[in-house]
Amino acid sequence: MPQVKVIVTLKPTLLDAQGRVVKEALHSLGYTEVEQVRMGKYLELQVDAQEANDRRVLENRIREMCDRLLANPVTEDYRFEIEEVPV
C-alpha cells in the first residue's frame, strides 16, 4: 500500500510568527544556537493500492489534493514523497 508523506510549509517570504515564538521559547530554555525556526504541517496518507497502481496518476491526484485542500496556494508551499509500504 503506497504511503504518501506531504510537507506543507509557509512560503519563505512570509513571516513565520509561530516559528518565532518557538525560537524564543527554545532560547529561554538555553538553546541559543537555534537561529531560525520555520513551522509547517506534516501529513501521512495511506492510499488504496488498487487505485494507485499508476504512479503518474497518483502523483497528479496528490497534487490536486494539496492544491484544493491540504495547502493554501496563496501562503504555503508543499512537497511530497510516495513510498511503497508492504501491506
Next chain:
Amino acid sequence: MPQVKVIVTLKPTLLDAQGRVVKEALHSLGYTEVEQVRMGKYLELQVDAQEANDRRVLENRIREMCDRLLANPVTEDYRFEIEEVPV
C-alpha cells in the same frame, strides 16, 4: 549552517481526530482512494554552525529540545535529520 528537519507525529496508538476530518474532507472532494490520514508537525531549525560543529553534541541538543518543548512525550513521537546547508 546545519539545518535540522524535525517531524513530530501522534503516537500510532492514538486516535488522530484531525486526520480523520481531513480524510473525510478529501473523500467529499472525491479522493476516496485515501484510506487514512495522520497529521503531524514539521519544523526546520537553522542552527549556528560554530556551536554545532560536533555532530553528536548537536544530536543530543536536538533530542533535548524535542523532549522538553517541540514534542509532547506522552502523546507524540519525533524524528529528525541534520542537513549541512551551504551558507
